[in-house]
Amino acid sequence: MKVGLTTTIPVEVLFAAGVVPVDLNNLFIASETAGELLEVAERAGYPRNVCGWIKGIYGAVLRDQEIRTVVAVTQGDCSNTHALMETLELEGIRIIPFAYPYDRERRLLETQIECLMEHFGVDQAAVNAAKDRLDAVRQRVREIDYLTYAGDRVTGFENHFYQVCCSDFQGDVQEYRRKVDSFLAEAEKRPSRPATVRLGYIGVPPIFTDLYGYFEERGARVVFNEVQRQFAMPFEKVDLVEQYLLYTYPYGIFYRLEDITRELKRRKIAGVIHYAQSFCFRQIEDMIIRRILDVPVLTIEGDRPEPLDARTRVRIDAFLEMLE
Numbered sequence: 001m002k003v004g005l006t007t008t009i010p011v012e013v014l015f016a017a018g019v020v021p022v023d024l025n026n027l028f029i030a031s032e033t034a035g036e037l038l039e040v041a042e043r044a045g046y047p048r049n050v051c052g053w054i055k056g057i058y059g060a061v062l063r064d065q066e067i068r069t070v071v072a073v074t075q076g077d078c079s080n081t082h083a084l085m086e087t088l089e090l091e092g093i094r095i096i097p098f099a100y101p102y103d104r105e106r107r108l109l110e111t112q113i114e115c116l117m118e119h120f121g122v123d124q125a126a127v128n129a130a131k132d133r134l135d136a137v138r139q140r141v142r143e144i145d146y147l148t149y150a151g152d153r154v155t156g157f158e159n160h161f162y163q164v165c166c167s168d169f170q171g172d173v174q175e176y177r178r179k180v181d182s183f184l185a186e187a188e189k190r191p192s193r194p195a196t197v198r199l200g201y202i203g204v205p206p207i208f209t210d211l212y213g214y215f216e217e218r219g220a221r222v223v224f225n226e227v228q229r230q231f232a233m234p235f236e237k238v239d240l241v242e243q244y245l246l247y248t249y250p251y252g253i254f255y256r257l258e259d260i261t262r263e264l265k266r267r268k269i270a271g272v273i274h275y276a277q278s279f280c281f282r283q284i285e286d287m288i289i290r291r292i293l294d295v296p297v298l299t300i301e302g303d304r305p306e307p308l309d310a311r312t313r314v315r316i317d318a319f320l321e322m323l324e
Contacts, residue, residue, distance in 0.1 A: 017120035028056035076100030076250025100250035149223040156222030157212035163228040195221035203275035278303035
């Protein structure tokens, strides 16, 4: 059985239950007809001035008839998820809510995980065994990240891809482990190719289809993908609850900025690309980011799954020239 996810959740529970988790964001953006999925939502009545990811998720669920259950994150992600849940429920989709506590209170998160375990009928031993399997893959993905910022052997897009896929491990842990191992074996043999400009990317994964390639064309490279790295759970030897307390994405901008600031220094980053999705409340956080970070920040905005527009390319070019 496939179970959709609106964002990263304690996916160990789903693997322990023997179901196939599907990150609906990945399902949407990887579709060859991603633009059509937005049109499905708009024809159903979604306004044009609603986040493209929300509309894409809606269209992706309706298109995939094998997904009849969705775990929706009601706190700690997009504020539009509540309406998404209701419109999916109207179409006969079973909704299981999950909430990250705003104040990172351990007991509240533990209760949410226990409720998720009850929904899927699994015990702690099975979840812990699933976590051990996933952590082994996450360790290998951390090696890909290391080869990005320390080895100069992995591109920004490759770094993005292998980390973002850790939200659902493409539904098959063993097969994904084989893909990661194969990529690492190839990447480790590459010669080191330092970039002219080392960039950090913060914010949700981009809806643009060619962003990372454009940076590489200009001699720049993203050596830090903030949210994608968090999806890969870059924490060692912690229990399940602690892991999802350390996970920064759901808990507010100030907690995220602690992690971002550390990584910018460790990776010797010259400038930051802050991606803001059109019509997203997180755009407001840009004013906080600019006041706290001590490196130059370029904020870019995307709406639909398409290549970079000419105006954004010009702004990126000017930013990179300034950093050089």
